[in-house]
Amino acid sequence: MYWLSGGFVFRRVVSPFHKLDPRVKLLVSIEFFVVSLVSTTVPEIALVLFAVLVVSAVARSLRRIGRTIAFSSLFAGFIFAVNFLFGLGLLNAILYSVRFLAIISSTSVFFVTTSPDELEQIMKWTRVPRDIVFAFVTAVRFIPVVMLDAFQIMDAQKSRGLEFEKGNVVKRVRNMVPILIPLVVNSVIRSGELAEAMESRAYGSTPKPTSLYGMRLRWYDAATALASLLLLSAVTLYIYHVFPFPV
Amino acid sequence: MTLIEFKGVSFVHETGVTALSDVSLAVGRGETVAIVGENGAGKTTLVRHINGLLKPTKGSVFVDGVDTRETTTATLSRKVGVAFQNPDHQLFSESVENEVKFAMRNFGFSEELVSQRLDWALKFFGLEQYRKSSPLVLSGGEKKRLTLACILAWDPEVVVLDEPTVGQDALQKEKLGQIFRLLQSTGKTIFLVSHDVEFLWPIQPRLVVMSGGRVVADGKISKIMADRELLEGARVTQPQLLRLYAGLRRRPTTPFLDVLEARDWIGGKKESPGAG
Numbered sequence: 001m002y003w004l005s006g007g008f009v010f011r012r013v014v015s016p017f018h019k020l021d022p023r024v025k026l027l028v029s030i031e032f033f034v035v036s037l038v039s040t041t042v043p044e045i046a047l048v049l050f051a052v053l054v055v056s057a058v059a060r061s062l063r064r065i066g067r068t069i070a071f072s073s074l075f076a077g078f079i080f081a082v083n084f085l086f087g088l089g090l091l092n093a094i095l096y097s098v099r100f101l102a103i104i105s106s107t108s109v110f111f112v113t114t115s116p117d118e119l120e121q122i123m124k125w126t127r128v129p130r131d132i133v134f135a136f137v138t139a140v141r142f143i144p145v146v147m148l149d150a151f152q153i154m155d156a157q158k159s160r161g162l163e164f165e166k167g168n169v170v171k172r173v174r175n176m177v178p179i180l181i182p183l184v185v186n187s188v189i190r191s192g193e194l195a196e197a198m199e200s201r202a203y204g205s206t207p208k209p210t211s212l213y214g215m216r217l218r219w220y221d222a223a224t225a226l227a228s229l230l231l232l233s234a235v236t237l238y239i240y241h242v243f244p245f246p247v
Numbered sequence: 248m249t250l251i252e253f254k255g256v257s258f259v260h261e262t263g264v265t266a267l268s269d270v271s272l273a274v275g276r277g278e279t280v281a282i283v284g285e286n287g288a289g290k291t292t293l294v295r296h297i298n299g300l301l302k303p304t305k306g307s308v309f310v311d312g313v314d315t316r317e318t319t320t321a322t323l324s325r326k327v328g329v330a331f332q333n334p335d336h337q338l339f340s341e342s343v344e345n346e347v348k349f350a351m352r353n354f355g356f357s358e359e360l361v362s363q364r365l366d367w368a369l370k371f372f373g374l375e376q377y378r379k380s381s382p383l384v385l386s387g388g389e390k391k392r393l394t395l396a397c398i399l400a401w402d403p404e405v406v407v408l409d410e411p412t413v414g415q416d417a418l419q420k421e422k423l424g425q426i427f428r429l430l431q432s433t434g435k436t437i438f439l440v441s442h443d444v445e446f447l448w449p450i451q452p453r454l455v456v457m458s459g460g461r462v463v464a465d466g467k468i469s470k471i472m473a474d475r476e477l478l479e480g481a482r483v484t485q486p487q488l489l490r491l492y493a494g495l496r497r498r499p500t501t502p503f504l505d506v507l508e509a510r511d512w513i514g515g516k517k518e519s520p521g522a523g
Contacts, residue, residue, distance in 0.1 A: 149336070155300050156337035158320040159329040160397065161353030178349070181339035185383055189335070 009144050010115050017059035021221040022118035023125065025110055028055065028224070031232045032106030038239055039102075042095050049102045052109060061112045068108040069101055076100050116141040121215050134203075138194070146187060153182045250276045250436050251297060251405065255306035258292055258460075266292040268460045269306070274453075276404075279427075279437040281447045281468070284457035285482035290440045291332075293457065294407045297438065298327040310405070325354055328398035332410040334390035338382040343374060343393060346382045347400050354401055368400040372426075388419040395426065406430060407438040412446050420446060444472070448486040449504050456481045469502060 012018075017025070032052055039045040056065040076097040084093035114122075116137050123133040154164070157178045164175050251274040258267040266289045274280055282290045295301040296308045299315040308315045310323055331337060340346040347368055351361045369375045372392040377385060382393055391411065398406065412420050420443075427450055430437055441447055447454070447468065454471045456464040458481040464471045471477065472489050485493075491509060492502040503509040 152331070152333070153336045155295070156329075156331050158300065159298055159324050159327075159331075160337065160350035161321045161324050161401075162349075163319065163321045163353075178337075178339045182336055185339075186335050 010112060011064065012115070013060050015058065015060040017055065018113050020224060021215055021217050022114050022122050023215065024221045024225045025114055026122060028228050029106050029110035031228055032109070033103055035232060035235055036099050036102040036106060038236055039099065040239060042091055042098065044239060045095055045098045045102055049098060049105065052102060052105045055109055059109065059113050064112050065105055065108050069105050072101055072104045117213065121213070125215060146183065149186055150179065150183055153179050248276050249273045250311055252309040253296070253306070256296065256303040256308060257305040258301060259304045266460050270462055272455065272462060272465065274436060276436055277434045279431055279439065279450065279452040280455055281439040281441060281452040282455045282457060283441065283444065283483050288457040289460040290457055291409055294329070294409060294438050294440055297405065297407055298323045298329050321353070326403055327405040327407060328401065328403035329407040330394045330398050330409065330411065332413060334394045337394060338390060341381060342379050343377045343382050344379065346393060347397050350397060351401050364400045368396040371399070372396040387414045388416060391415060405436045405438070409440045410442070411439070412441060412443045424449065444484055444486045448488060451504065456483060
């Protein structure tokens with residue numbers, strides 16, 4: 001579980017990709033997302049997935065993104081099975097399942113390499129209301145904490161004789177109740193305490209507070225953004241046969 | 248007779264952090280063992296091996312002769328009851344009585360036995376008036392007592408308590424102390440993880456001091472607590488009664504176990520039991 005849970009959680013790593021302006025990281029992630037959607041053949045979508053893995057390697061996060069892909073493979077398998085069984089054909093079934101993996105991993109690249117602070121800056125830059133930004137970023141920041149809570153609750157219930165892997169599907173779902181209730185209750189209590197602590201530290205007293213850190217687009221950010229946009233345009237034009245590349 | 252045995256146990260977390268290094272420990276039936284040490288010393292990791300929540304990376308843990316690697320936590324839990332530090336991590340039922348019944352039903356107790364054990368546990372921990380209340384509305388001390396009631400209700404042979412005094416007021420601590428002495432008298436094997444040396448001192452358990460994932464001392468609490476150099480290295484403080492005892496020019500042969508003994512000795516009202 002712990003192994004899988006690292007796939008979407010930010011970890012501070014020194015890499016060229018981590019150093020990029022968060023807007024550029026978002027742009028690259030969106031570009032991968034778009035190409036995943038417009039790709040129409042299995043080789044194209046496999047190439048997108050490969051490109052995501054190359055970027056993950058540059059970001060020194062290949063293992064973490066690999067975990068996301070490994071976890072998502074379960075759902076991809078389900079997508080494959082449903083499409084294949086409903087008569088969409090083998091190639092289309094593979095296309096949809098690999099597309100799903102490409103979309104998930106491209107999103108994961110952004111979240112694994114972007115800190116909650118950077119996420120906050122992007123949202124503020126897009127003029128999202130401050131309270132919504134705060135709520136969203138706090139939720140992201142608390143994901144590892146809630147996960148840790150979930151593991152501890154599972155340990156506590158296992159120590160009281162609860163066996164999660166025992167019984168039929170209905171029993172297994174019912175076995176989740178002793179985990180979900182303490183998890184939700186703890187999260188609600190924690191959010192209440194956090195709200196009080198924030199108010200005690202003058203949150204909301206100034207309509208437009210100043211920010212200690214800001215985003216700055218440097219030459220390599222601009223170069224990466226430009227190069228990725230050119231590549232996206234070229235790939236899209238190739239996919240839609242606007243102009244054929246020599247293959 | 249040995250009930251719990253750690254043989255050269257090492258444990259490395261998935262993050263790569265080594266939490267335990269070559270720990271060997273044998274605990275007999277009916278023993279009370281307190282584990283102390285600074286934060287991150289490996290105390291909680293050690294006790295999580297007893298009911299198989301964690302399996303050693305190297306070495307083996309045996310509970311009544313059974314290797315914890317070869318059985319499940321649910322099976323081991325019938326013998327080993329663990330009360331975690333934070334009661335909010337386990338309470339979920341709609342009523343206190345259902346919370347206590349939860350584990351007993353998991354272990355397949357008959358409804359008659361469940362009912363008997365429930366009545367005993369609620370009475371023993373002074374929770375009878377909350378029988379139908381939600382466990383989530385209890386105070387911190389009551390929740391802690393409820394988690395202990397949940398465990399003792401199924402009568403495990405080994406009781407593991409992780410930081411039982413955290414968040415407890417003085418009166419609750421005193422009650423916990425009484426419960427401990429009662430558990431000791433019933434012959435239970437008790438593991439107690441705590442930073443609270445003042446709480447441990449009157450119980451006089453066998454003391455295991457941990458530092459950096461290793462056992463740095465194991466023996467009588469009175470002997471270990473007298474070794475200030477060892478305690479400083481493990482970042483453990485001496486109990487105040489021991490410091491008072493060490494500071495006296497005329498003192499009994501054994502340290503005071505509680506303030507009343509110290510008062511009587513200093514006031515000259517009566518001789519301490521250990522006076523020579």
